[in-house]
Amino acid sequence: MPIARPEPQNARVIAHVDMDCFYVQVEQRKNPELRGLPTAVVQYNSWKGGGLIAVGYEARKFGVKRSMRGDEAKRICPNIQLIQVPVARGKADLNLYRNAGSEVVSILATKGRCERASIDEVYLDLTDAAEMMLSETPPEVLEEIDEEVLKSHVLGLHVEGNEREENVKEWLRQSDADHQDKLLACGAIIVEQLRMKVLYETKFTCSAGIAHNKMLAKLASAMHKPAQQTVVPSSSVKDLLASLPVKKMKQLGGKLGSSLQTDLGVNTIGDLLQFSQEKLQEHYGVNTGTWLWNISRGISGDAVVDRLLPKSHGCGKTFPGPQALKTIASVENWVNQLCDELSDRIQSDLDQNRRIAHTLTLHARAFKENDMEPQRKFPSKSCPLRYGTAKIQEDAVKLFDSGLRDFLGSQHIGWGITSLSIAASKISDLPQGTCSILKFLQGKIPSSTSLSGAGEFHNESLPLSSTVMDQEIKQKALASEAASNDIDIIFQAKPLKRIGSSVGKTKDVRKSSILKFFQSSNSSFHTMNQACERSSLDQASSSSFPECEEHSDLEQIDEQVGFSEDRIDSDGHHNQTRNGYTWGINMENIDPSVLDELPMEIQREIREWFHPPKRANTSRKGSSIVHYFSPVKKG
DNA sequence: ACGGTTAAAACT
DNA sequence: TAGTTTTAA
Known part of the structure; x- marks a missing residue:
């Protein structure tokens, strides 16, 4: 409302600026011969000539309207040029x-x-x-x-x-x-x-x-x-x-x-x-x-x-009437096509705009055969979004399976899917100073002039060789990059607000994740110009994470990351900031498969720290290994 | 069988 | 709050 x-x-x-019959203009620019002719853009030409989604002004004079069928438009305006929307996948x-x-x-x-x-x-x-x-x-x-x-x-x-x-x-x-x-x-x-x-x-x-x-x-x-x-x-x-x-x-x-x-x-x-x-x-x-x-x-x-820029990316397709999908295999096929497109689009958004999406959502419409009851809706499902086409496909299929189970309940009757769509949402800017771990290991660290000013945090001031990160990890990561472009662990920022209010078991996981991560990666903090958001830890230790108080590591961490200035923010929270920035790390969106790229013994150690997240088909979502991290400016 | 998207408020 | 549904364009 x-x-x-x-x-x-x-x-x-x-x-307010509004493009005139935009899709038609785009097609007319592409093919100038269409200029001046009655033109409409149509999709899916097979059934009744397809549906019109844009109508040029010359065609409107004949009474051609958006949402008419191609055949109908042709009847009213025999000379109309019907241009098909490009089809891919x-x-x-x-x-x-x-x-x-x-x-x-x-x-x-x-x-x-x-x-x-x-x-x-x-x-x-x-x-x-x-x-x-x-x-x-x-x-x-x-x-x-x-x-x-x-x-x-x-x-x-x-x-x-x-x-x-x-x-x-x-x-x-x-x-x-x-x-x-x-x-x-x-x-x-x-x-x-x-x-x-x-x-x-x-x-x-x-x-x-x-x-x-x-x-x-x-x-x-x-x-x-x-x-x-x-x-x-x-x-x-x-x-x-x-x-x-x-x-x-x-x-x-x-x-x-x-x-x-x-x-x-x-x-x-x-x-x-x-x-x-x-x-x-x-x-x-x-x-x-x-x-x-x-x-x-x-x-x-x-x-x-x-x-x-848009706040989300989505793609979908309908399967009306007789085209309804009735087998898991056909659904998977289409889910994979949609994921392929979505993956391309979020990857371009990342490459071109340095933005990253955090949530993957799947929607569907379905019917049951011989079911008179009020048609229960197929539930939408979402899970943390992992980058990479194959991962998105895997997760989307799981989301579908989970949705289908909910939809069918215990009934074993025929079903059909009449529409499928997936979306990537919760998009945030990748902050300055953020880079993929591979680039980091290669020394291709983005300059972070807007965040620096604290001399000891300059990338240049700490040569890569001074990192304590295990040389073997570095070697393997570099080697694996040659083999696969797919592992691209992006360090990303997000304030830790939610950790304090999490409920249930995940908070313990996260707490230990934070501590272990800090203990193991202090040097990369320095090199990468990163630190933890102190206020979150304060919150965590004081209320939701009583166990934290037992760890004296916190102070040590503070020293190492160089917190100095105190600040009380508008909410009355006690923050530690540096150069006007509050630093944060994101504990969301953990991708267990990143571990596969690391040496076995490292994997084992990391698996001890983190419970592998269950995703897509359980009620527990969004836990728990550090996938992304970097500084973030807080408003 | 008014499609494919996008956005945002309401609801839970 | 996060996730889902509803409404609208």
Whole structure:
């Protein structure tokens, strides 16, 4: 449900940029002969001509709609060019469009805070850029305003024909306007420049809305398409919302919107104005009620979040009707295909963006034969994500098996799978100074200037030879790297917060893991510019890990890693920090198979420290050998 | 048999 | 909280 956020005091300039029939444009750029022709992008051509997922504007004139079948579109518009989505691994492959979306984002992100809202939409916070323009070269002093900007639509400025552009020009340049409108005028100029830049550099057109918040900007971007932009001055908001059907508002397209109509008799957003905040809260709870009250007044304080990349990666496929999968072997086959794609995508994300995913989730839809009971849903299952295609496949298959057992219970009857999907989520940035253990052993340690400043922590100051890490491990690891690219133990950072609140047996495992790890790897800490997060250990020793108190090692560790400055953070926790950073190590996502690469006796020793994690098919998840570790900056 | 994704809130 | 379900676009 929507959450209400108060509008920030000062007027913001927010833009929503939406690519016009994006997939079609991508295909038309790839094959320019399609330009100007009625075109649609379709997937799975075999059944009734496939399903349309994007329709060009020429084809829309014929009444062709998204979600029509290819055959149907052909009937309405015989000349339509149906372009198939690329297929890889037996399924639709959207990478072409994802990459095209990234091209656009990288251009749009240059003028202010940018939030990638979907593959073809972004929000921009242009407040600073607009304020800057207003103070340096406000529209009113400009000799000429770009002709393209004059094509903007300004809500509430109702003059058509020849005079339209003159009026827009006048509106943009009006010197008697209030500060808010002037800012929007600057925003319109900036957005037009950005859209031109997108067009020149990518050949894609887009539409945009410019307003004081995300909600209004989003509404506006859809009002004049394609390749146009719409400005929403504050003075136009009331009229705009008064006649806006509730379903047009983001978040009200589904059940909540229906309920508004049937339960409250509200047909337009403006109709909401007659209800008190309390009344709306009675019906829909505090959050949603307040949110409704706010949006009916054009208030929406959501910030534009600075995020250019997606928060998860997923892929899936449906197996409708007769295609349903009925054997374990066929399911495994498809799970493997999906994992193959997912593995590629998270690997690129790691290589290109230095981001790492922590959770693997599998979803499926299933039916039982001769089962009249309310169709119980196939449960989604997740487990820690291990990198490497084979490992992902292994884990995903286990997740499926576990899900299937839950789904079937004790019944021994026929089943079928009608959809499968997997996702990699909980993605975090790999901090500066992080590197794979192989690179570490090879001496290819990433420079960590942003984290250094503490002389004794400099990589250069401790030559690799000074590490006490067993020479044999080093040799073997280097040798195994020649044989396999698959072992890539990445040291990763994560604050240890959760350890203190873990329940059950795992905490003992983790505690000993921490201590043993420190005892055995102190020197690599120094070399790798890493240390432990003291606050977590404090927490651990004081509450959840009483056993820790018996270990005097902690102080020794502190000395070795060089903790010095004390700090009380906002939660009142006592942290030890260094150069403004709090250091942490991650105890999650342990991959037992990394041990296989090490000499036997080392393996044995390590196995004593850690219980091998059971994954995917048990209720115990996410334990317990150190897979990743590195420093992390704490907010 | 409105598909393939992505995101985020609610629920537990 | 972590994991799962639901809702929406």
